[in-house]
Each structure stands twice: as structure tokens, then as C-alpha cells.
Amino acid sequence: MKEWWKNAVVYQIYPRSFKDSNGDGIGDLQGIIQKLDYLEELGIDVIWLSPVYDSPNDDNGYDVRHYHKIMKEFGTMDDFDELLENVHKKGMRLIMDLVVNHTSDEHDWFRSRPDMYIWRDKPNNWRSFFGGSAWQYDEARGQYYLHLFSKKQPDLNWEKEGVRQAIYAMMRWWLDKGIDGFRMDVINMLSKDQRFPDGPAGDGTAYFINGPKIHHYLKEMNDEVLCHYDIVTVGETPQTGPEEGLRYTSPESRELNMIFTFEHMGVDQELGNKWQPRTYSLVELRKILEKWQSAFQEKGWNSLYWNNHDQPRSVSRFGDDHVYRVESAKMLATCLFFMRGTPFIYQGEELGMTNIQYEGIEKYKDIETLNHYHEQRKQGRSHEKIMQEIYRRGRDNARTPMQWTSGPNAGFTTGVPWIDINSNYRSINTESRHHPQSIFAYYQALISLRKKLPVLIAGDFMLFHKEDEEVFAYERKTETEHLIVYCNFSTNTRSFEQPDGEVLIGNYSKPARGKRLTLRPYEALVFYRQSET
Numbered sequence: 001m002k003e004w005w006k007n008a009v010v011y012q013i014y015p016r017s018f019k020d021s022n023g024d025g026i027g028d029l030q031g032i033i034q035k036l037d038y039l040e041e042l043g044i045d046v047i048w049l050s051p052v053y054d055s056p057n058d059d060n061g062y063d064v065r066h067y068h069k070i071m072k073e074f075g076t077m078d079d080f081d082e083l084l085e086n087v088h089k090k091g092m093r094l095i096m097d098l099v100v101n102h103t104s105d106e107h108d109w110f111r112s113r114p115d116m117y118i119w120r121d122k123p124n125n126w127r128s129f130f131g132g133s134a135w136q137y138d139e140a141r142g143q144y145y146l147h148l149f150s151k152k153q154p155d156l157n158w159e160k161e162g163v164r165q166a167i168y169a170m171m172r173w174w175l176d177k178g179i180d181g182f183r184m185d186v187i188n189m190l191s192k193d194q195r196f197p198d199g200p201a202g203d204g205t206a207y208f209i210n211g212p213k214i215h216h217y218l219k220e221m222n223d224e225v226l227c228h229y230d231i232v233t234v235g236e237t238p239q240t241g242p243e244e245g246l247r248y249t250s251p252e253s254r255e256l257n258m259i260f261t262f263e264h265m266g267v268d269q270e271l272g273n274k275w276q277p278r279t280y281s282l283v284e285l286r287k288i289l290e291k292w293q294s295a296f297q298e299k300g301w302n303s304l305y306w307n308n309h310d311q312p313r314s315v316s317r318f319g320d321d322h323v324y325r326v327e328s329a330k331m332l333a334t335c336l337f338f339m340r341g342t343p344f345i346y347q348g349e350e351l352g353m354t355n356i357q358y359e360g361i362e363k364y365k366d367i368e369t370l371n372h373y374h375e376q377r378k379q380g381r382s383h384e385k386i387m388q389e390i391y392r393r394g395r396d397n398a399r400t401p402m403q404w405t406s407g408p409n410a411g412f413t414t415g416v417p418w419i420d421i422n423s424n425y426r427s428i429n430t431e432s433r434h435h436p437q438s439i440f441a442y443y444q445a446l447i448s449l450r451k452k453l454p455v456l457i458a459g460d461f462m463l464f465h466k467e468d469e470e471v472f473a474y475e476r477k478t479e480t481e482h483l484i485v486y487c488n489f490s491t492n493t494r495s496f497e498q499p500d501g502e503v504l505i506g507n508y509s510k511p512a513r514g515k516r517l518t519l520r521p522y523e524a525l526v527f528y529r530q531s532e533t
């Protein structure tokens with residue numbers, strides 16, 4: 001199939017936390033190789049590797065020091081080649097993170113070719129996503145450089161032809177090695193408004209998100225690089241609506257295949273402040289997802305996700321990580337998997353891994369979390385209040401090591417893990433995956449259904465019970481197939497008219513008996529029928 005990625009299920013690996021093979025407490029490439037059988041058993045098609053390039057790890061690899069070298073903690077280029085070969089042998093594919101909005105300040109270019117970066121005599125008021133000004137003064141040069149993220153992540157100047165060509169050459173190098181595509185880090189921030197205007201209250205996003213030349217750059221990247229390979233591309237595009245999303249992903253745009261939208265990830269936070277909780281209803285969440293489903297009905301293609309290395313664990317966020325952990329983890333997966341788009345699973349999601357709460361701030365490792373904590377403390381806020389925010393939203397929630405076994409260090413490492421393991425590993429781990437009721441087994445079933453039912457690719461998407469505060473129900477339909485999905489996002493038992501069709505899958509061992517459809521707490525049920533022709 002030409003657009004093979006429409007049929008695929010992607011699994012994201014955060015290498016630092018996946019599997020350590022040499023006892024240094026940090027996950028590595030050989031560790032991933034050891035676990036390829038596990039991924040094959042799960043049934044996924046594509047692995048997305050978060051950055052494995054050489055890096056001083058100010059932002060865990062999202063600060064690249066050398067694009068053609070492997071981070072020493074993760075192994076060597078030979079390990080990488082072995083990994084790629086083994087992935088391909090299993091009939092799977094591998095995509096890499098492409099981090100080209102910025103490099104590390106330790107990249108050679110920053111000292112030897114500083115003109116590849118963005119310099120100004122005077123800073124404007126833009127703030128970095130990791131706190132503080134987005135501009136850092138450089139003594140030697142007597143100017144400020146822009147860093148939308150940490151000050152060790154200077155932004156590249158995409159206005160320069162030389163920068164773009166250097167990046168394209170680097171991309172070709174990896175593609176010629178045989179990788180199968182890229183997940184593109186904050187790709188919609190490459191083009192900055194060259195007037196560098198101040199933004200309201202320091203928010204410069206209007207001047208660099210989906211900036212003036214972004215589509216020009218992506219078309220050029222496509223012409224020069226992407227279109228010459230049979231690959232998949234997924235752009236990370238914060239603060240982007242469906243209209244702009246279509247410009248990125250419509251085939252006639254010749255830019256990207258898919259993007260990661262953030263709208264549904266923003267539903268529980270105040271606009272522009274991830275730390276500030278916001279009460280929301282299922283109606284709102286559903287509206288957002290529907291908006292994206294409808295916008296991409298004819299053209300373009302969605303990515304479907306609840307989790308990644310930047311987001312809290314979905315079962316803790318949208319489900320119930322205590323009483324109904326298993327049910328709600330499976331329900332969330334059901335809700336996602338039958339929508340139109342390519343599903344992404346983040347490591348541990350298939351086990352229902354949960355958020356973490358460390359008592360002391362010193363246990364946390366993420367630069368964004370640490371900066372937030374210290375900035376807020378300086379402003380006089382209490383430790384307890386800030387920790388509550390970190391428990392809800394901190395990125396380390398997703399970064400605790402993968403829970404392989406109930407044995408020492410969850411089977412992640414024989415050494416001291418770089419970040420503490422969630423103590424619930426004794427009960428939440430891969431050992432129970434062969435149990436027919438396990439979350440893992442449920443994901444296996446969902447993944448295999450995705451391969452069997454053409455309606456999942458071609459079918460239109462329609463919501464029903466649109467105003468229901470607890471149950472998310474939708475249908476997918478072609479001329480010959482009809483699928484109805486019911487997901488209870490609450491602990492209440494609910495009853496509806498029985499839909500036509502056979503139960504395709506459900507997250508309780510048996511559907512409740514009775515004439516009407518009964519949904520128990522967090523129950524998900526999918527009905528399927530073929531139309532008589």
C-alpha cells in the first residue's frame with residue numbers, strides 16, 4: 001500500500017527509560033534490541049525513537065550536539081545499525097526524531113558557524129517555554145541569541161539557505177541509511193517573523209508559530225528530501241488549528257503526512273499555562289476531537305494519541321488510576337483506536353502505567369519541571385502548591401522507567417536507575433501480559449482489529465449523544481461496514497438503546513445482559529455490522 005502509514009500503529013520509545021542493557025541505569029539501544037520480540041508480540045508496525053543523537057542532555061536529547069553520532073549512554077552507531085537491521089527483519093519500521101528548530105549550544109556550528117543562529121543586539125520580550133527570557137547574552141559576541149527552549153538550545157536561523165541545506169543533507173544521510181521517516185520536533189516554529197515584535201505579556205508565539213515562511217520551508221524540504229523516499233513524516237505542531245493542520249497534511253500541499261495536534265492535550269489547562277488546571281467537561285474534549293476528525297475527513301490525516309514523553313500518563317489524567325485503572329486504560333485505548341488516523345502508543349501505555357509523585361523536588365530530572373519549581377519558589381509560592389502542579393502536569397510522569405518485571409528495578413536496569421521507578425511496578429509490569437484480561441492483551445486485540453477492518457481507514461466519523469457528559473459515542477461508516485463505539489468516561493452505570501450489530505470488542509469480560517445497552521464504569525463496547533449488498 002502506498003500510504004502504508006495509514007494502516008500502521010506506531011509505538012514511541014523514550015530510549016533513556018526503556019531498557020538498560022549495561023547496568024549504567026540509563027536505557028540504551030542494545031536494550032531496545034533485546035525488547036524487539038516484545039514489540040513484535042504487541043503487534044506494532046513502526047517504532048518512533050525519541051532522540052538518540054549525541055547530546056549533553058540538557059533536555060534529554062532534544063539538544064543535539066552532533067547529528068551523525070549516537071549519544072554515548074545509548075551506544076554506538078554500530079548498535080544503531082544493528083537495531084535498524086533487526087527492526088526491518090521483523091517487518092517493522094523505524095522513525096527518528098528530527099530536532100532542527102534548535103541544536104545544543106555545544107554543537108560545533110554554534111561556535112564555528114554562529115551565523116547559523118539568530119542574533120540580535122537587543123532582546124524582545126519573548127519568553128522561553130522553559131521559563132525566563134528567550135534571549136541569552138553572549139559576552140564574546142556582544143549580542144543576544146534566541147532560544148525558544150533552554151538557553152542550551154539556541155534556535156537555528158532557517159532564513160539562511162546554508163542552514164536549510166545543511167539540515168537537508170543531514171536528513172538524507174539518515175534516510176540513505178534506511179530509516180523510515182521522521183517525527184519532527186516543534187516543526188511549526190522554524191519560521192520567525194523577522195521584525196521580532198514584542199508579544200502581549202511576553203507571549204511571542206504569534207510571531208513564530210506557523211510563522212510567515214513555514215509552508216515554504218516544508219515544501220522545500222519535501223521537494224529536496226522527503227519526496228524521494230518511501231517514508232512517513234509526523235510534524236509536532238503546538239497551537240495549531242485544523243485549518244492550518246490541513247495545510248500541513250493535504251497531499252496537494254506536499255509537506256507532511258500527519259501532525260500532532262495539541263488541542264485535546266490543552267483541555268485541562270488554562271490557555272498558555274500548562275501548570276494552571278482548568279475544569280473541563282467530556283463535551284468539550286469530544287468537541288475538540290470531533291473538530292479534527294471532521295476537518296480531516298476528506299483530505300489530510302490525523303495522528304491519534306493520548307500520551308507521549310511530554311504529557312502526563314493518560315490513565316491518571318483522563319481515566320481512574322486506582323479502582324478502575326484496567327478498565328479505564330482499555331476504554332481510553334478503545335476510544336482512540338477506532339477514530340480516523342494513525343494511533344500512537346507511548347511506552348508503558350499498553351500496561352496502564354500511571355503518573356508518579358516523588359516527595360522531594362531533587363527526585364525530578366526534567367528541566368522544564370525544575371525551572372518551574374525554582375522560578376515559583378522565588379516568587380514565594382509554597383513547596384506543596386508547586387508540587388501539586390508537578391504531580392498533575394510534570395513531564396517526568398511519562399519518563400519513569402518502563403516496568404518490565406516485578407523484580408529488582410522493575411527489570412529496567414541492574415544498576416541505579418537515572419530516575420526513580422514508580423513503586424507500583426510490583427503489580428504493573430509486563431509479566432501479566434499473557435493473561436487474557438490484561439491491558440496488553442487488549443492492545444494486541446485492538447491492533448489486530450485495525451489491520452482487519454477497512455472501515456477504520458475509509459469510514460466517515462460521526463458523533464452521537466453529543467451532549468452526554470459521561471459517554472463518548474461515535475460511529476464509523478462506509479457503504480459496506482458500520483462500526484459503533486461506546487466509551488463510558490465515568491464511574492456511573494449508563495443505559496442506552498441497544499445498537500445493531502455484533503460486539504466486536506469490549507473491556508469487560510462480558511457485556512452486561514439485558515435488552516438495553518448497559519455501560520458499567522469506564523466500560524467500552526464496539527459494535528460492528530456489514531450492510532447487505
Ligand code: NOJ
Pocket residue numbers: 059062063099149185186236309310
Ligand atoms: C518538543 C519535545 O517533545 C520536547 O520534549 C522538547 O523539550 C521540546 N520540543 C524542545 O525540543
